[in-house]
């Protein structure tokens with residue numbers, strides 16, 4: 219079996235495939251690793267047919283929708299998964315053919331209602347149901363500790379002891395484990411009654427993952443992450459360095475506009491000398507009033523360089539083809555000692 223681990227910090231995803239046919243699948247792909255999956259598929263000559271998701275992730279951004287489009291692959295998830303980009307909804311006991319391999323679905327609710335494990339050729343991809351030396355948490359949306367107990371003790375632990383365990387998270391970079399190793403050494407799996415297990419899980423008091431709501435929003439709906447929005451904007455606009463902008467300010471050019479897109483009070487406190495003000499929220503509505511010539515060079519500025527990138531991308535979409543964003547923002551501009559003005563000149567307000 220073709221098998222490769224792709225790590226993104228503590229998040230693990232896996233590329234598996236049939237050696238005889240080069241049919242392959244990616245399990246729990248991470249949006250940060252899009253190029254890696256493509257690189258592996260190209261290098262190994264794989265035809266990625268499926269994206270297997272073990273559950274709706276709340277802690278990282280899934281690349282399932284993007285990879286499905288890229289590879290013309292099918293997204294596989296449990297039937298309780300809400301994501302609109304799922305192509306094949308599966309249930310406990312289903313088999314998905316992957317070349318000459320058969321990937322078995324084991325429904326293991328508890329971490330989430332839609333959690334499944336994928337079992338193929340003595341490899342068990344456990345998602346966040348069973349971790350190495352631990353288990354997934356059961357306190358996030360749709361989690362249920364009693365269901366997790368049953369999924370672990372009634373289902374996973376009854377698999378052959380030599381079964382290899384590959385979880386979706388492996389913060390200590392342990393790689394893999396086996397069912398028998400986990401039964402012997404995983405303290406969360408010590409023999410307990412269901413009530414004792416539920417009590418243990420409820421007493422963990424874990425902090426919510428960062429980006430919880432954003433991850434759930436994008437993973438459940440196929441919507442874009444904020445980073446994706448910024449990334450796409452960043453790919454469509456050039457940037458200008460602070461040093462270069464500072465030099466141009468001295469040239470007193472009249473075909474160049476520095477456009478500060480922060481809120482007005484921030485602008486009044488300190489802005490680049492001569493910068494005009496138009497808040498990002500008003501950009502589309504007011505830009506025509508002030509700039510009748512779409513050929514003008516507009517350099518957008520904000521606090522740290524993100525909103526100005528979005529603003530420059532919007533201006534380019536509107537036809538201001540020479541819009542660029544300052545590489546950095548006012549925060550850095552001030553820290554580096556470049557000149558500033560304060561107050562408001564009515565001629566510079568839009």
Ligand SMILES: [Fe+2]
Pocket residue numbers: 273274275276277329346354
């Ligand atoms: Fe999870």
